[in-house]
Amino acid sequence: MVTISETASVKVKEILKAEGKPDWGLRIYTVGSGCCGPSYGMGINENPSEGDVVVEKDGLRVFFDKDTLESLGDRIIDYMKDDNGEGFIVTGGQPSSCGPGCSSCG
DSSP states (O other): OOEEOHHHHHHHHHHHHHTTOTTOEEEEEEEEEETTEEEEEEEEESSOOTTOEEEEETTEEEEEOHHHHHHHTTOEEEEEEETTEEEEEEESSOOTTOOTTGGGOO
């Protein structure tokens, strides 16, 4: 099951508060596919869509459609900030769609 890091949860809540939408949630969705499986996008939504799976982390609601949640497998949604920039990343584990040759992806 996908994990939302504490760092990512705090950052999303900061963004939602700054947008004046502290009760909204984060939507994570599939936007395309690369050599090792899907790429993901993120946005904010007031409510989940019909059929969504809702995961809560420290008061933050995160919305996934079932296909996106399944493709994430046991990966981690995290937030990083360093000298090169900042942003949300998907790390760790293996996506459930990772097939043969995935270990050679760059």
